[in-house]
Amino acid sequence: MGLKPVFVDVEKDTFCIDPSLIEAVISPKTKAIVPVHLYGQTSNMDEIMKIATKHGLYVIEDNAQAIGSDYHMPNGDVKSGTIGHIGCTSFFPSKNLGCYGDGGAIFTNDDQLAASMKMIANHGQSKKYHHDVVGCNSRLDSIQAAVLKIKLAHLEGSASAVAVDVCDAQQVAALPEVLGKHTVDVLINNAGIQHVSRIEDFPADKWQQLINIMLVGPALLTQAFLPAMREQNYGRIINVGSIHSLVASPYKSAYVAAKHGLLGFSKTIALETGDCDITINTLCPAYVKTPLVEQQVAAQAKENNLTEEEVITKIMLEPMPKKQFVSVEELADTASFLMSPSARNITGQTMVLDGGWTAR
Numbered sequence: 540m541g542l543k544p545v546f547v548d549v550e551k552d553t554f555c556i557d558p559s560l561i562e563a564v565i566s567p568k569t570k571a572i573v574p575v576h577l578y579g580q581t582s583n584m585d586e587i588m589k590i591a592t593k594h595g596l597y598v599i600e601d602n603a604q605a606i607g608s609d610y611h612m613p614n615g616d617v618k619s620g621t622i623g624h625i626g627c628t629s630f631f632p633s634k635n636l637g638c639y640g641d642g643g644a645i646f647t648n649d650d651q652l653a654a655s656m657k658m659i660a661n662h663g664q665s666k667k668y669h670h671d672v673v674g675c676n677s678r679l680d681s682i683q684a685a686v687l688k689i690k691l692a693h694l695e696g697s698a699s700a701v702a703v704d705v706c707d708a709q710q711v712a713a714l715p716e717v718l719g720k721h722t723v724d725v726l727i728n729n730a731g732i733q734h735v736s737r738i739e740d741f742p743a744d745k746w747q748q749l750i751n752i753m754l755v756g757p758a759l760l761t762q763a764f765l766p767a768m769r770e771q772n773y774g775r776i777i778n779v780g781s782i783h784s785l786v787a788s789p790y791k792s793a794y795v796a797a798k799h800g801l802l803g804f805s806k807t808i809a810l811e812t813g814d815c816d817i818t819i820n821t822l823c824p825a826y827v828k829t830p831l832v833e834q835q836v837a838a839q840a841k842e843n844n845l846t847e848e849e850v851i852t853k854i855m856l857e858p859m860p861k862k863q864f865v866s867v868e869e870l871a872d873t874a875s876f877l878m879s880p881s882a883r884n885i886t887g888q889t890m891v892l893d894g895g896w897t898a899r
């Protein structure tokens with residue numbers, strides 16, 4: 540390719556490229572900056588991206604020693620290797636994610652770059668025996684691909700979704716088979732909806748639907764996954780309850796009944812699973828700023844002729860000494876502790892994140 544590498548020294552604390560030394564070596568011939576992330580640490584990508592933008596350069600992240608790491612960008616966490624124009628990794632067995640021989644991968648969000656990189660890696664071919672550019676033989680060997688296909692599924696952050704109606708006993712019962720070889724260590728019952736109405740006007744089918752989604756659903760899913768959890772002698776079941784598992788609000792009879800019911804369900808299953816390392820608990824948050832709550836804020840503002848801010852302060856956060864919404868992160872961290880082996884003796888419990896609401 541006729542490219543000449545120009546070295547830039549590293550920071551003494553991180554061993555990653557020192558951004559303050561980059562500009563001194565940029566010349567009119569410079570094409571790209573290649574930060575090498577090391578020891579699971581990502582280089583200072585904010586600074587590197589600023590320099591690249593200023594000088595019109597590509598950034599190619601070498602992610603072979605940090606694949607899977609999170610990088611804190613000002614507007615949220617992103618994965619290392621996804622910040623520059625191209626991320627690359629080696630799958631050599633000594634690397635963080637290794638195959639059984641030589642291999643590697645290149646990542647980009649740029650379709651044009653992707654097309655030309657695919658071509659270069661396959662003898663410069665766009666279609667069989669049509670060599671548009673000079674390329675090389677850099678195709679991933681099928682045996683290595685087979686190994687990686689299994690290992691990649693375990694890379695942190697990999698996720699896939701299976702849509703299921705939690706009220707449909709047949710669909711839920713078929714789930715373990717749909718998931719195939721994936722073991723289920725943790726079951727989080729989180730599906731929920733709301734309907735607000737005086738009991739006299741509450742449609743019977745709505746009442747039934749709320750109970751089905753938020754109480755029968757968790758029971759069906761627990762039924763479906765307990766056998767495999769028992770077999771591996773490990774399981775953590777977390778029911779997402781609510782402050783309404785403990786207190787009531789008018790016009791939410793079905794929701795409050797379903798969420799109260801979850802506590803009884805959890806306690807019963809806690810007793811039934813006392814003989815193995817399986818726990819079941821209910822998380823009870825006060826208001827979390829989710830789309831469900833945002834809709835309620837808007838609806839209540841209209842109904843009560845209040846501003847949305849007034850609904851939040853005068854209605855929602857009023858009973859809460861701490862006067863603040865519960866964040867998704869707080870809930871996730873609490874759930875994450877309950878999932879851990881250290882929480883093996885916490886079962887049949889109600890974890891209340893209510894800013895002091897029920898202390899009154």
Ligand SMILES: Cc1ncc(COP(=O)(O)O)c(C=O)c1O
Nearest residue numbers: 575601603604629630631642643
């Ligand atoms: C950070 C980093 N990038 C790239 C490589 C080269 O990988 P490969 O030998 O698969 O070309 C290595 C190998 O040691 C490495 O540690």
